[in-house]
Amino acid sequence: MIQKGLRRQPGKPTGIVGRIVGYIMDIYNREDNHWTSSLLEISETSKVLEVGFGTGLAIADAAKITTRGHVYGIELSQTMLQVAQKRNQNAIKSDRVSLQLGNVMALPFEDNYFDCVYSINCIYFWEPPTQGLAEIYRVLKPEGTVAITARNKDNEVYARWKPHLVRDLLQSSGFVDVKPLNGLNPKHPIYCAIGTKPFT
Template identity: 35%
Template structure:
């Protein structure tokens, strides 16, 4: 599962077009494989993540120990519905195979929107094993206040990309 999510995560981060100086948030980072990739993609930026599992936080912290020590990566225990970050903090946000297990998907998306900068981009990626149907995700992200939502699909994965309205 970690390998499948890592491959999907690499694809999603490519779709997100992360810039080297951006601040990026991953919601539901699991063992921290995508966090590790993101930290390399944003050498002049910052990577933060939140996960509801203490075990995953510990694994991800171990995997990303050097980047955490140098202040480049910050990983926290918590939920998508109550993000411990200030408004307008992130240029990009992503979640891989996680939205379908949030207690309240709509509230989680609204919280992500709150912590994103105007013009920031979000990507929600899913593998075929996620249990998340392709239908309805675009509508959920639009209902949370994002614009320019679109679905990108492969045989194995799908991703919904959208933008927080405003200058950017």
């Protein structure tokens, strides 16, 4: 029972246990967050969305660049929302970052709004993933960028999320020029699948 609860926590960290899980993610996923941020081709005027921002590390990275744009984030977990709001409080106060509860399955944003939408260690929890990707496609502007970062592991848990499978999911969702890029640390295997929404 306790084991099951702990396994569920990364998909929606909740309460005191969720805060501890968030603290662990903050350390363990730090590299994933900073590396993904470094790949995003965003400018100071970009409108950017992160799905499932957890403790808000990559939100802070993006906000350093988008000084005249805006960074939005949606997150399923109230506990993570509070942690990320605290981390990004100055950017929120100066109206450069907006964080809210939400679900990738029904994004609370208008069509063709963002220059870039990214998500780190979160696609595993979208059921079905194609619905989340369809929503990301809808809210991206034509020529906007999607970036999905995930673990590149051979065990059963991650078998569904191998780079070529996520590339295929992105392509079947309508994205073009999809390239899975490998992380730089072989001891911590991750990849980021980056694609573009075409003009239709």
